[in-house]
Amino acid sequence: MKAEMSISIDEKKALQERVKRLKEEKNAVILAHYYQEPEIQEIADFIGDSLELAKKAATTDAEIIVFAGVHFMAETAKILNPSKKVLLPDLKAGCSLAESCPPDAFRKLKAEYPDHVVVTYINCSAEIKTLSDIVCTSSNAEKVIKSIPEDKPIIFAPDKNLGRYLMEKTGRNMLLWDGACIVHEAFSLDKLLEVYRENPSAMIIAHPESEAHVLKVANYVGSTSGMLNYVKSSEHDTFIVATEAGILHQMQKNVPHKKLIPAPAKEDNTCACSECAFMKMNTLQKLYNCLQNEGPEIILEEDLMEKALLPIERMLELS
Template sequence: MDLKKEILDLKKEKKAVILAHFYQIPEVQDIADFIGDSLQLAQKTMQLKEDLIIFAGVYFMAETVKILNPNKRIIIPDKNAGCSLVDDVDINKVKELISRYPDHVVVTYVNSSAILKTMSYIICTSSNAFKIINSIPKDKGIIFLPDKNLGKYLSSVTGRNMVIYEGSCIVHEQFSLEKIIMLKDKHRNAKIIAHPECEDVILKIADFIGSTSALLDFVSKDTSNEYIVATEPGIIHQMRKKCENKVFIPAPPNDSTCACNECRYMKMITLDKILHSLEKEEYEVTLSSEILEKAKVPLLRMMEIS
């Protein structure tokens, strides 16, 4: 039987819902009930009646959904779908930072483990980070975890001094300035659009900076016809669907013969694995009740402000 039909039939039989992040492969995006960035997906799950959620994305996102929906069963089709930004954080270094700046407010990017969330005052995503930072009283210092590029960008647009953790995403820190400039030379009318997790040098030449959903929104309203896209290229599938006549060129990475910069973790989720996850109802995301309770507090603070 056709794999897609098998998934859809089983999903219906089990009354499950499939959520997919914008960075998933096109076939996975196309069978999902809802597609979005991490904030949109987290908000969506809180409105769902269904108890079985198949989450096509990376592990920290599935954990976030579990924290917000502790009574639902959250299944990730590949439990090894991690994230460099999350995995490289040294919790002891974070503890050290927090004890060195005890009066600072800890703001943590949603791309973080559940443990890191428990150590935070409030969470932010790239869509709402500006609002979240501005909600913190001006006389308060801020510790920003764990993405250094997003932290530096936020510090520059809000004018706030921040103590920033030195983490980064392997995808967004690898874009090549030189290759992007060469592309721009070839495509003079193309606008460069970039995610704020990119390095400063890339953001400086960008015509527009925003979260994945903001980038999608921008290209659908903007009058240009060509874009160089400096974020994970999975989003280009939705851009092409929304704007059939426009041209989207993935920004190239530094050390590769490949023309785009894919997240290997996001691409671990396949249709076969989704079918398996529906059949066996694995791999279920589980967290201790203590972590669930503690991590929910900063997430709900973010939700209220969003």
């Protein structure tokens, strides 16, 4: 088959139809993150952010879960469904934020502060989750932090930007792991303000994984789903969007009459935006191959899944 970048619209549609047929034949469900390519979002059974996808993974009746996202998301689906087959179109689809928190180093930090409650952002490996008391997503992080008694000190990992934002929102002082998402640290404040000067009526919306200087100029800060809902319900008609550019596909479908501008990245690139190379490793062809071959499959040890499940369940109970 031709390289996916060069196939025609008709060939792409035909491939999408083959994926749909395979999905029915194999009793499979496709879960896709908002940052996936549009052609994958179009055939997914469910599109969501990390919290929504975790909830959907916990309740699906499908025998096979195909996770169009990154590795930690597929791991979470497997932890919630240990007896089901969980597939990831490309096993190399990792996460810079998850990789910024090596388990051995984090284990040492935790040992130094045994009295601290460990809260970890869901964007971390299964092994880091086993070292956690409770997991959170950007959608429910504030609620999770507020659920912890004020006399209990907190370690928050791995995202320092989200951690700092939560400290401001909750007034809690937390020990932060020094991790970050390269996609959300790629925004150029100078370029963003230049775009704003060209569009003075625009509302700047940002994901809390972004750096503090971007969050300070934002009119709204929220999770992926929060940003989608804000744009949908807002009376404004122009938005500068500071998160991974894949969100714009679903966002524009929700508000076809509104103007959406991706926040510019520091480096010049073809889209003048910030894209996650890991998210974009999943392609329509890989998705088809994955369903056809029922692999690559996410395999985790039973003991690890049992330990990692506890902090995830605590989060879902709160949500």
